Amino acid sequence: MDETIQTREISVGVVGLGLMGSSIVAALLLAGHPVKAIAPLPDELADAPERIQSQIRHGEEADLLTQSVAEYMAQLTVSADYSVLSDCQMVLECVTEKIAIKQIVYRKIADVVSSDAIIASNTSAIPISMLQQYVPNPERFLGIHWAEPAYMTRFMEITCGTETSLERANWAFELAHYWKKEPTLLRKDIRGFVTNRLMYAIYREGLHLVENGDASLEDVDKAFRYDAGSWITMMGIFRRMDYTGLQDYPEIFRRLFPLLSNSEQVPKLMQQLVDQQLRGTQSAKGLYDYTEEEAKEWDKAFAVFNKDIYQLAARYPFRTDQRIG
Amino acid sequence: MDETIQTREISVGVVGLGLMGSSIVAALLLAGHPVKAIAPLPDELADAPERIQSQIRHGEEADLLTQSVAEYMAQLTVSADYSVLSDCQMVLECVTEKIAIKQIVYRKIADVVSSDAIIASNTSAIPISMLQQYVPNPERFLGIHWAEPAYMTRFMEITCGTETSLERANWAFELAHYWKKEPTLLRKDIRGFVTNRLMYAIYREGLHLVENGDASLEDVDKAFRYDAGSWITMMGIFRRMDYTGLQDYPEIFRRLFPLLSNSEQVPKLMQQLVDQQLRGTQSAKGLYDYTEEEAKEWDKAFAVFNKDIYQLAARYPFRTDQRIG
Known part of the structure; x- marks a missing residue:
C-alpha cells in the first residue's frame, strides 16, 4: 500500500x-x-x-x-x-x-x-x-x-x-x-460482479431443491448456517478446498455437477411471493411467516450480529494484497 | 422435543x-x-x-x-x-x-x-x-x-x-x-444431501469465473468471506432473502441465471492439482501456495475460529423445530 x-x-x-x-x-x-x-x-x-x-x-x-x-x-x-x-x-x-x-x-x-x-x-x-x-x-x-x-x-x-x-x-x-x-x-465488469454470480448459483440450486420437495426452506438454511457458516467467514471457498486436502473434489464434481439445476427460469415460489407484494421481514410475511414482533426482532438482532461477525472476521485477516497493471 | x-x-x-x-x-x-x-x-x-x-x-x-x-x-x-x-x-x-x-x-x-x-x-x-x-x-x-x-x-x-x-x-x-x-x-436421500448440492453449485460457478479469467481465487474468497460471511451464519439464504425484502430477486434471477455455468466437466484447474498430488495446506501447495509455517498456522487458527463461531452461532438460534410424518 x-x-x-x-x-x-x-x-x-x-x-x-x-x-x-x-x-x-x-x-x-x-x-x-x-x-x-x-x-x-x-x-x-x-x-x-x-x-x-x-x-x-x-x-x-x-x-x-x-x-x-x-x-x-x-x-x-x-x-x-x-x-x-x-x-x-x-x-x-x-x-x-x-x-x-x-x-x-x-x-x-x-x-x-x-x-x-x-x-x-x-x-x-x-x-x-x-x-x-x-x-x-x-x-x-x-x-x-x-x-x-x-x-x-x-x-x-x-x-x-x-x-x-x-x-x-x-x-x-x-x-x-x-x-x-x-x-x-x-478487471472486467461481468454481470453480477463476483458476489452475485456466486450467490445466484446457490439461490438457483436452493430454490430448485425446495420446489422439487427434496428439502425444506429450513433444511437449506440450516445447512448454510451450520455447515458453510462454520468456516466461510474465515476461509472463503478456495482456501477451504486447500484446507480439506483437495483430492476428493474431482470425483464429487463428476458425480454432482450433472445433478445441479441449470434452470434459466425465475423460480415460481419467488415470483408468487413478489406478485403478492410480500416483503419478507418488512411485511412480516415472505418465504417464512413472522409475527410482527419477530419481524422487528430481526433488525435488532442483525445489528448486533453484524458487529460480532465484523470483529470476529478482523481477527482472521489472511490478507493477500493484490495489485493490477 | x-x-x-x-x-x-x-x-x-x-x-x-x-x-x-x-x-x-x-x-x-x-x-x-x-x-x-x-x-x-x-x-x-x-x-x-x-x-x-x-x-x-x-x-x-x-x-x-x-x-x-x-x-x-x-x-x-x-x-x-x-x-x-x-x-x-x-x-x-x-x-x-x-x-x-x-x-x-x-x-x-x-x-x-x-x-x-x-x-x-x-x-x-x-x-x-x-x-x-x-x-x-x-x-x-x-x-x-x-x-x-x-x-x-x-x-x-x-x-x-x-x-x-x-x-x-x-x-x-x-x-x-x-x-x-x-x-x-x-425424507429422500438425494445425492449430495442438501449441503453438498448447494456447495457444489458455488464451486462450479467459482471455478468457472476463475478459469475464465473473470476473477482471481482471492477475489472469490474475499467475496465469500466478507459478503456472505457477514450474514450467513445468522440467516442462511432464505431468511436473508426475506430480510432484504424479496422484491428485487425475480429481475436479477432473470438476468443472471442464463449467465451461470452449467458445466458437467471437472474443472481442469482442480484436476491438474489433484493429478500432481497436491494436498493444499497438508502439502503446503494447492490452489494457493503456503510456506510450511503458514500451512501449520491454518490448523491452529481454524481450531480457534471454530470455537469462536460456534459460540457466536449459538447466540442466534432462531430454531424452528421440525417434525416429519
Missing part, C-alpha cells in the same frame, strides 16, 4: 443520501475524510445529518472511533448544491438504479469537479461500461460497490469498465484499505 | 475410530451417553482413547463440560470386539467410504444388537438407500452425517433411505437436539 495517503487531505463526495448513501458517508468520515454530501431529494437533505450522526454513534459502540462524534461531524458538509464537490478527488454516486437519473447526476458532478477526479457508482445492477459512456473523461470512472452498513462491513467490489484506467482503479483499491475494506478488484 | 429422553440411559455405539469417529465419540460422551467404541484397526485401538481424551479437553477449554474429563472418560468403552455393542440402542458407522467394508461392518453390528437398534452411517458419498440393502431390518437404518469437529459444530444431516421408518428417523432427529445439533431431516 501507498503509505503516503493521508485521508484527511482527500475530500470525498457522495451523491444520494438514502440509507446506503448515508452509511457510506459515515464510513468515509470514520476513515478520516472530509466529506461533501449531496442530497438531491428534499427529504434526504432534512434527514441525512441526523441519520449519519446516529450511524457514527453506532460505530462508537463498536469501538471504531478515534475522535469524538462531534469532530467527525465537523468534517461533513451536507448540501443540495453540487458546487460543494469542487475540491473532491473522488465522488461516489449512490442514487437510485435508473440510468436516466444517473446520467444527469454524472453530468452535474463532472461540471464541478476537476477533469481527473474519480467518479464511481455504487450500482449493483448496471454494467460499469454502460454508465461510463455518460461520463466525460471516462477513464476515471469505475464501480465501487459497498455492503450495508458501509462503516461496519469489510466487503467492497471495485470494478473496471472497458475504458477505466488501471492506474486509477489501483489508486481506489489502495485507498479502500484505509477504509478498512478487503476489496476485490475486477 | 420429547422431554423424557435421558441420554445417560441410552448406550450409543460407534464403529471406526479415525479422526471423525473419535470426534463423534467425544460428542456423544459430552452429550451424556455411555459410548461403546469399536476400533476395527489396531492403530485406532491404540490411539483412540488418548485422542478422545484430548478432544474432551478441547471441549473443556470451550466451556462445554458439566463434569470432569475423568467422569466423561469413565463412560467410554473402547474395544475391537463388536459384542460390547449388545446393549446399544443406536450404532453409528464411521468407517472408510467403501461399500464392501461397510457391508461387513453392518453384518457384525446386526449380529450383536437388538433387531430394532438404529444403525446409522456417517457417509457423505454413498446413497443411504443403497447401504440399507445390507442391513437386516432396514427400516432402522439411516444416514447421520456429522461435521468436524463433531463435538463443536451444530451441523448434522439426518437422511432417510427409501425403506427407513419415519418414526425411527424422527427419534434420531429429536435425540440429535440433545447433542446440541441443529439437524436437517431429509
